Amino acid sequence: MLSKKTKYGIKALTYLAKQETHVPVRIATISESENISLKFLETILLSLRKNGLLGSKKGKGGGYYLLKDPKDIPMTEVMRVLEGPIAMIPCVSLNFYEKCQDCPDENACAVNKIMLKVRDNTLEIFRNTTLADLSN
Amino acid sequence: MLSKKTKYGIKALTYLAKQETHVPVRIATISESENISLKFLETILLSLRKNGLLGSKKGKGGGYYLLKDPKDIPMTEVMRVLEGPIAMIPCVSLNFYEKCQDCPDENACAVNKIMLKVRDNTLEIFRNTTLADLSN
DNA sequence: ACTTTATCCTACTAAACCTATAGGGTAATT
DNA sequence: AATTACCCTATAGGTTTAGTAGGATAAAGT
Known part of the structure; x- marks a missing residue:
């Protein structure tokens, strides 16, 4: 399940x-336009800035803005920053790999097998979808 | 992320x-073969039985067994019993649908749009994969 | 009948994670 | 100097997860 953080983050990015x-x-x-708690959104946008997706400006006339052209921001990047791994299980994750404690041989694991397939497909979608696609 | 319950459940079903x-x-x-805590596995198999995937027999010579031919058990069924929704967000779920609080119009929602795509793809994989496929 | 085997079932707990919120600090603009 | 708006850390309350405890029930063998 997507966390609220990710959901709100995507909505905010799409808005921008x-x-x-x-x-x-x-x-x-x-916050007002997307019905997101202001304080919560504050922490989300902050983390998006720290992870290089957003720039910010303080004081009057300030706020957040995208650092790159929306069409150059694939959803893989957004998801990894907001949600973390795209895979459903760490033993199949590219960027957040972890070995299973209970599994002697990954290649013989049924769970690994099917979740790898799912990851490949999901990754393909996220790679080929940019923020620009979402905002249309 | 997949819960351990789901992971262990799939491994047990594949074993069977x-x-x-x-x-x-x-x-x-x-439990011994798959390195799963016996007591935890007990509750998992119990729920699989209550949800119609497994049969059981008590006493000596007893245990759990599949009620159907593995090739007639698609992963959609397994996932829904063990993990619940297949979708990453309730507003896009077929069997566990829930409306978003913050969203006035689902069709205009960027999150909805992309997660629907992901769900369709994942669903397709789970529909076309059976327990028999996993155990080979 | 009695013993052994093995599932059945409920309840409980410790830890982790999620969803915020509080409360002030810092920098830019007017 | 005042106002605006982001910056940052800490924390609280709720939910979920991953197991554990402890006995009840039923079937099979003797």
């Missing part, structure tokens, strides 16, 4: 993708 | 799929 590039948008504006 | 049909296998046997 619809704006003029590099024009800061206030947290409060996004 | 490799056995002679309708020959009961003891929990302890599966």
Whole structure:
């Protein structure tokens, strides 16, 4: 299941993708438009900035803005920053790999086998979808 | 992320799929073979039985067994019993649908749009994969 | 009948994670 | 100097997860 954090993060990013590039948008504006708790959204946008997806500007006329063109931001990047692994199980994750404790041989594991298939498919979708696609 | 319950459940079902049909296998046997805590596995198999996937037999020579031919058990069924929804977000789930609080119009929601795509793809894989496929 | 085997069932707990919220600090603009 | 708006850490409350405990029940063998 997607966390609320990820869901709200995607909505906020999509909102920003619809704006003029590099024009800061206030947290409060996004919060009101997308019905997201202001304080919660604040922490989400902060983490998106720290992870290189957003830039920010303080003071009057300030806010958050996308650092790149929406069509150059694939959902893989968004998902990994907000949600973490895309795979359903760590033993099949590219960026967050972990070995299973109970599994002597991954290649012989039924769970590994099917979840690898699912990951490949999901990855393909996220790779080929950008923020620009979502904002249309 | 898959819960351990689901992971262990799939492993147990796959184990049973490799056995002679309708020959009961003891929990302890599966537990040892798959490195799963016996007591935890007990509750998992119990829920699989209550949800119509397994049959059981008590006493000596007892254990759990599959009720259907492995090739007639698609992963959609397994996943829904063990993990619940296949979709990553309730507003896109077939069997566990829930409306989003914050979303005035689902069709205009970016999150909905992409997660629907992911669900369709994942569903397709789970529909076309049976326990028999996993046990080979 | 009695013993052994093995599932059945409920309840409980410790830890982890999620969803925020609080409360002030910092920087830019007017 | 005042206002605006992001910056940052900590924390609280709720939910979920991953197991554990402890006995009840039923079937089979002797």
